[in-house]
Amino acid sequence: MSEILELNHQIETTAVSENLFFACYTDDVPQNGGACVKYKDTQIAIFNFTRRGEWYATQNLCPHKQQMALSRGMIGSTGHDCEPKVACPFHKKTFSLKSGDCLSGDDYSIKIYPVLIEEGKVYIRID
Amino acid sequence: MSAKQKKNIIIIGNGMVGYKFCEKIIAKSDDFNLIVFGEEPRRAYDRVHLSEYFNGKTAEDLSMSPANWYQENHITLHLADPILEINRQNKTVHSQKGILQPYDYLVLATGSSAFVPNIPGVEKEGVFVYRTIEDLELMKNYALKAKKGAVMGGGLLGLEAAKALLDLGIAETHVIEFAPRLMPRQIDSAGSKLLQNKLQELGLQIHLNKSTSEIVGNGKIEALAFNDDTQLELDMLVISAGIRPRDELAKLAGLEVGTRGGILVNEKLQTSDPNIFAIGECALYKDMIYGLVAPGYEMAEVVAANICQQEKYFYGFDMSTKLKLIGVDVASFGDAFVTEPEGRTIVFEDTHKGIYKRINITNDGKYLLGGILIGDADAYNILLQTVNNKIVLPPNPEDLILGSRGGETDGGAGVMSLPDDALICSCEAVTKGMICSAVSDGTASSIDDIKKCTKAGTGCGGCVPLVKDLITGTMQENGVYIKNVICEHFDYSRQELLDLIKINKIKDYDTALDHFGKGDGCEVCKPAIANILAGIWNDLILKQDTIQDSNDRFLANIQKGGTYSVVPRIPGGEITPEKLIVIGQVAKKYNLYTKITGGQRIDLFGAHLSDLPAIWEELIDAGFESGHAYGKSLRTVKSCVGSTWCRFGLQDSVSFAIEVEDRYKGLRSPHKLKGGVSGCIRECAEAQSKDFGIIATEKGYNLYVCGNGGSKPQHALLLAADIDKETCIKYLDRFLMFYVRTADPLTRTATWLNKMEGGITYLKNVIINDSLGIAEELEAAMHYHVDTYKCEWKAAIENPEMRKRFAHFVNAPEEKDPTVKFAPMREQIKAEAW
Numbered sequence: 006m007s008e009i010l011e012l013n014h015q016i017e018t019t020a021v022s023e024n025l026f027f028a029c030y031t032d033d034v035p036q037n038g039g040a041c042v043k044y045k046d047t048q049i050a051i052f053n054f055t056r057r058g059e060w061y062a063t064q065n066l067c068p069h070k071q072q073m074a075l076s077r078g079m080i081g082s083t084g085h086d087c088e089p090k091v092a093c094p095f096h097k098k099t100f101s102l103k104s105g106d107c108l109s110g111d112d113y114s115i116k117i118y119p120v121l122i123e124e125g126k127v128y129i130r131i132d
Numbered sequence: 133m134s135a136k137q138k139k140n141i142i143i144i145g146n147g148m149v150g151y152k153f154c155e156k157i158i159a160k161s162d163d164f165n166l167i168v169f170g171e172e173p174r175r176a177y178d179r180v181h182l183s184e185y186f187n188g189k190t191a192e193d194l195s196m197s198p199a200n201w202y203q204e205n206h207i208t209l210h211l212a213d214p215i216l217e218i219n220r221q222n223k224t225v226h227s228q229k230g231i232l233q234p235y236d237y238l239v240l241a242t243g244s245s246a247f248v249p250n251i252p253g254v255e256k257e258g259v260f261v262y263r264t265i266e267d268l269e270l271m272k273n274y275a276l277k278a279k280k281g282a283v284m285g286g287g288l289l290g291l292e293a294a295k296a297l298l299d300l301g302i303a304e305t306h307v308i309e310f311a312p313r314l315m316p317r318q319i320d321s322a323g324s325k326l327l328q329n330k331l332q333e334l335g336l337q338i339h340l341n342k343s344t345s346e347i348v349g350n351g352k353i354e355a356l357a358f359n360d361d362t363q364l365e366l367d368m369l370v371i372s373a374g375i376r377p378r379d380e381l382a383k384l385a386g387l388e389v390g391t392r393g394g395i396l397v398n399e400k401l402q403t404s405d406p407n408i409f410a411i412g413e414c415a416l417y418k419d420m421i422y423g424l425v426a427p428g429y430e431m432a433e434v435v436a437a438n439i440c441q442q443e444k445y446f447y448g449f450d451m452s453t454k455l456k457l458i459g460v461d462v463a464s465f466g467d468a469f470v471t472e473p474e475g476r477t478i479v480f481e482d483t484h485k486g487i488y489k490r491i492n493i494t495n496d497g498k499y500l501l502g503g504i505l506i507g508d509a510d511a512y513n514i515l516l517q518t519v520n521n522k523i524v525l526p527p528n529p530e531d532l533i534l535g536s537r538g539g540e541t542d543g544g545a546g547v548m549s550l551p552d553d554a555l556i557c558s559c560e561a562v563t564k565g566m567i568c569s570a571v572s573d574g575t576a577s578s579i580d581d582i583k584k585c586t587k588a589g590t591g592c593g594g595c596v597p598l599v600k601d602l603i604t605g606t607m608q609e610n611g612v613y614i615k616n617v618i619c620e621h622f623d624y625s626r627q628e629l630l631d632l633i634k635i636n637k638i639k640d641y642d643t644a645l646d647h648f649g650k651g652d653g654c655e656v657c658k659p660a661i662a663n664i665l666a667g668i669w670n671d672l673i674l675k676q677d678t679i680q681d682s683n684d685r686f687l688a689n690i691q692k693g694g695t696y697s698v699v700p701r702i703p704g705g706e707i708t709p710e711k712l713i714v715i716g717q718v719a720k721k722y723n724l725y726t727k728i729t730g731g732q733r734i735d736l737f738g739a740h741l742s743d744l745p746a747i748w749e750e751l752i753d754a755g756f757e758s759g760h761a762y763g764k765s766l767r768t769v770k771s772c773v774g775s776t777w778c779r780f781g782l783q784d785s786v787s788f789a790i791e792v793e794d795r796y797k798g799l800r801s802p803h804k805l806k807g808g809v810s811g812c813i814r815e816c817a818e819a820q821s822k823d824f825g826i827i828a829t830e831k832g833y834n835l836y837v838c839g840n841g842g843s844k845p846q847h848a849l850l851l852a853a854d855i856d857k858e859t860c861i862k863y864l865d866r867f868l869m870f871y872v873r874t875a876d877p878l879t880r881t882a883t884w885l886n887k888m889e890g891g892i893t894y895l896k897n898v899i900i901n902d903s904l905g906i907a908e909e910l911e912a913a914m915h916y917h918v919d920t921y922k923c924e925w926k927a928a929i930e931n932p933e934m935r936k937r938f939a940h941f942v943n944a945p946e947e948k949d950p951t952v953k954f955a956p957m958r959e960q961i962k963a964e965a966w
């Protein structure tokens with residue numbers, strides 16, 4: 006988490022960054038759940054982890070069977086350090102929302118994007 | 133010891149066994165310099181799971197170690213640099229790239245190569261072998277333009293290669309076997325016949341007793357010609373006719389090799405030169421090449437131990453195997469082929485289900501010698517243990533393959549009776565003793581812990597069920613109370629949580645987590661609690677959409693490709709022509725595939741997420757309701773036509789089915805629920821295969837409960853006979869509510885009853901005699917459910933906030949998911965394959 010917060014912090018301090026993409030409003034994303042946004046030809050899943058007051062964004066594509074579905078997955082946490090995660094709705098493979106690593110023992114990983122929230126708007130940083 | 137004094141061990145071959153040797157020796161000692169030469173361009177990878185390369189695994193995924201493993205462990209690795217010569221006088225090796233390296237010990241782990249028989253035309257384009265990632269890459273490219281393929285060889289590897297051809301999209305795939313049966317080394321002809329049927333069902337064409345005379349074609353393969361003067365047209369061929377140990381280097385160095393190949397070794401795996409060892413598939417021990425990975429790992433262990441001055445010997449290895457071939461379990465263990473007079477054989481065959489089991493026992497019936505399992509190999513581990521540990525057989529040895537039929541199961545007791553030195557994980561040589569002591573001393577309490585501390589279960593994974601039983605068994609023996617908790621976030625069973633939630637009047641997930649749980653929840657406890665909440669309060673589930681399971685979240689079943697299915701309720705299977713027309717119109721308008729389901733209703737497949745509300749709006753306008761095909765709740769109550777039309781009908785089964793379906797629709801339960809009502813004992817509604825079944829009698833109805841179709845079908849048991857309608861509904865109310873209250877998550881009624889102490893007698897007592905004094909409360913709870921039922925789809929489409937959630941893109945709600953693709957199928961569409 007700390008890296009993402011740091012990145013978020015960077016985004017804030019750089020003020021105007023051309024890599025920031027206005028994705029949607031905060032209330033477009035259900036509490037403790039996800040929604041999908043379209044950025045050019047890319048689908049990005051955004052998660053509103055209300056319980057922890059955190060936001061995450063990842064690719065929407067599940068690497069297991071190439072399904073555009075992660076935004077429809079359930080989020081939660083695992084382990085002693087409460088690693089935040091999302092479970093794909095298809096076969097319940099889980100992925101860390103922090104590192105993008107697959108937590109169900111496969112060697113997949115998903116791309117993660119830093120998120121910035123400002124005045125009720127959700128921004129995503131695209132590299 | 134300084135680096136200079138360290139002795140050099142050179143390992144030739146960076147395959148699975150060569151790699152394992154490095155792992156073993158560094159675990160034992162750091163007194164050696166390890167230098168590895170590999171001919172292949174990449175680090176050792178998991179050849180056993182090579183085929184997964186076609187299912188999307190990359191070479192890196194298959195790698196045995198992380199990229200920096202060799203460096204971190206100070207192992208020098210030369211890749212793409214085969215050793216060309218061994219100079220035994222000077223104790224040096226010479227590599228292709230010109231490296232001259234002295235050794236103190238030399239380990240040959242050169243493996244084997246595919247054996248290619250000497251048939252005219254093998255050099256033609258389109259002919260492949262199946263051994264390395266490079267082979268697979270070549271096949272993959274060639275398969276793009278191929279339509280017909282074949283594998284020469286119906287052994288274990290050949291069938292695996294055939295599966296690969298199917299995966300590559302070659303619809304017409306043949307298997308050509310010279311012998312009269314498949315997998316001739318592992319299974320007998322009855323087993324082969326059954327396997328053959330199964331494989332044919334899956335689209336493979338099997339040819340036995342076929343010997344190939346020529347590979348025909350102009351430059352590239354066009355057909356195979358056989359000795360019986362027939363021909364088979366082909367675009368590509370994979371040869372899998374056996375393996376050839378790679379002993380060429382050893383031969384050149386003057387080491388002794390076998391007449392049919394293989395480097396001769398003794399029980400220390402020493403070759404004829406005591407400083408040179410051979411392990412894995414290149415080694416020939418007592419006339420035997422061990423073509424499996426587990427014996428190779430054992431050899432690696434023995435050499436590593438001997439070099440470190442420990443005494444360890446290789447005395448041959450059990451060649452038992454269990455694998456899943458194209459989805460069919462195949463296992464052979466111990467001596468699979470013993471016949472009279474050496475032993476006796478018990479065979480069980482069910483051609484209907486595609487199961488074949490054979491066990492061979494000693495003439496006195498005391499010991500198990502070996503056997504074959506096809507179609508259902510669940511018993512493999514325990515049978516193998518029974519052979520290897522010479523466990524005395526029970527008085528009815530057939531129970532081993534039939535399961536004991538007295539209703540009593542032995543649970544975990546079978547595993548706990550194994551001796552401590554019973555080898556549980558043969559890939560990693562982990563014994564029962566090692567696993568149990570890890571559990572007893574507190575190092576491990578889960579399968580993941582065991583994997584970490586003993587490596588058991590990390591190889592082929594076949595022993596995992598056995599390891600789990602051992603963990604539970606040991607904990608029980610140590611008096612640890614194994615609590616049936618739902619997940620890491622809640623230290624309670626479903627039943628305990630249900631009571632807590634009810635007593636404390638908890639209405640939402642977060643409050644439950646704050647009060648009784650920890651962490652942030654997960655995909656196990658969220659839907660479980662969602663289900664409990666729905667079962668008690670019967671509130672709209674979409675009020676808490678993000679804790680619902682995949683299908684409940686959008687009130688539809690998610691399908692391949694990300695579309696959803698729509699199943700309106702059609703109680704009892706009765707539908708008017710008007711309603712049928714509406715279904716047809718809706719399907720046409722939204723381009724949905726329609727099918728009559730096995731539950732007497734109609735499923736409309738392939739709906740875009742964003743179309744769901746509009747589709748349901750039209751259906752609801754026409755008088756339909758949600759069919760809850762997505763929920764853990766009542767599905768259908770199947771009916772036969774009954775006394776209204778049928779000449780045998782004793783009661784009006786359709787009316788009763790509709791009444792019952794309407795009563796329990798929307799009831800959330802630990803798993804889905806199905807019912808059936810038949811008009812007479814001919815049982816056309818298959819009521820006895822349902823969670824509850826009603827069969828009309830002369831005097832009234834017989835009520836059956838806890839039946840199940842699915843993978844382990846079970847007939848329902850009689851709860852009450854000749855009762856009237858009212859009593860029937862009263863018992864059903866109690867029965868269903870009792871199930872909702874007490875079953876574990878995702879447990880169907882049949883499994884719930886199987887686990888219930890006292891079984892059906894106990895259940896009868898609770899439901900009919902009210903032995904727990906809760907009947908009234910159960911009935912009240914059911915009345916509450918019936919009174920508060922609402923069609924959740926109706927509620928969803930009427931609520932703009934909820935409706936909004938059915939968009940694929942929140943920032944472009946009008947756009948559909950562009951990745952959704954359909955393919956034509958007969959006159960309709962289907963989801964594209966993944």
Ligand code: SRM
Nearest residue numbers: 689691697728729730731733735761767840841842843880
């Ligand atoms: C549509 C249908 C097949 C068909 O074309 O006929 C069907 C389709 C599915 N079945 Fe079924 N089952 C269908 C009748 C059955 C039957 C036959 C019956 O109900 O008479 C059975 C065996 C009877 C039984 O349940 O005991 C059946 C046993 C299963 C099982 C195994 C349950 C078990 O206890 O082992 C599953 C898996 C599960 O629920 O975990 C399953 C799961 C599924 C799922 C929901 C798989 C999934 O999670 O995506 C399929 C959803 C398809 C979709 O997208 O809509 N389906 N399924 C049938 C729908 C009936 C209906 O109108 O609601």
Ligand SMILES: Cc1cc2nc3c(=O)[nH]c(=O)nc-3n(C[C@H](O)[C@H](O)[C@H](O)COP(=O)(O)OP(=O)(O)OC[C@H]3O[C@@H](n4cnc5c(N)ncnc54)[C@H](O)[C@@H]3O)c2cc1C
Nearest residue numbers: 145147148149170171179214215242243412413423424425
């Ligand atoms: C498709 C497939 C499926 C299989 N499935 C199973 C299964 O389900 N269960 C099971 O137990 N086994 C299975 N096996 C067999 C298993 O993969 C082998 O038993 C195992 O890989 C043997 O390991 P090895 O190290 O002896 O040989 P290999 O893994 O073949 O490694 C030998 C290495 O040495 C290299 N080499 C050879 N000569 C030289 C040289 N002169 N200099 C340098 N390097 C050299 C080779 O290039 C190769 O990389 C399967 C094999 C295949 C091909």
Ligand code: SF4
Nearest residue numbers: 772778781811812816
């Ligand atoms: S169960 Fe009886 S009433 Fe129903 S269709 Fe069959 S024979 Fe007729």
Ligand code: FES
Nearest residue numbers: 067069070093096
């Ligand atoms: S598609 Fe995501 S887990 Fe299978």
